Amino acid sequence: MCGSWRLFTHLLTVVRIQVLASARLMVAWQLIGIPIGVYDMCHSLRQCDFYGIDSLKARETVALGRELLGGNGILTDFHVAKAFCDLEPTYTGEGTYDINTLVTGKEITGISSFKVAALTQQSRL
Structure with a gap:
């Protein structure tokens, strides 16, 4: 033992x-x-700031190309429709640009650009 x-x-x-x-x-x-993780986080946040403007301009450019091609702009033969489909989720993922503009305008001026629907029991249909 x-x-x-x-x-x-x-x-x-x-x-x-x-x-x-x-x-x-x-x-x-x-x-x-820990410092490497902090550096990576700061770098990725800095990159996120750049995505907003670029995705808006890229979407506008692809939309213009789609308009220039007319009916062929929605065909996959010319690759414009593919580019549009690739950029649309990026643009939408950041939030609707127009709604963000309205909310920012309200924050700056204090005047609301849209009116909240009244709470009623009736259907609006």
């Missing part, structure tokens, strides 16, 4: 040493990992 107890305590000590060594390694890498 005494031999097995010594073996158990020896194995427990070895496991403790391994856990402490890995914990020290994780703490050391954390000092490097």
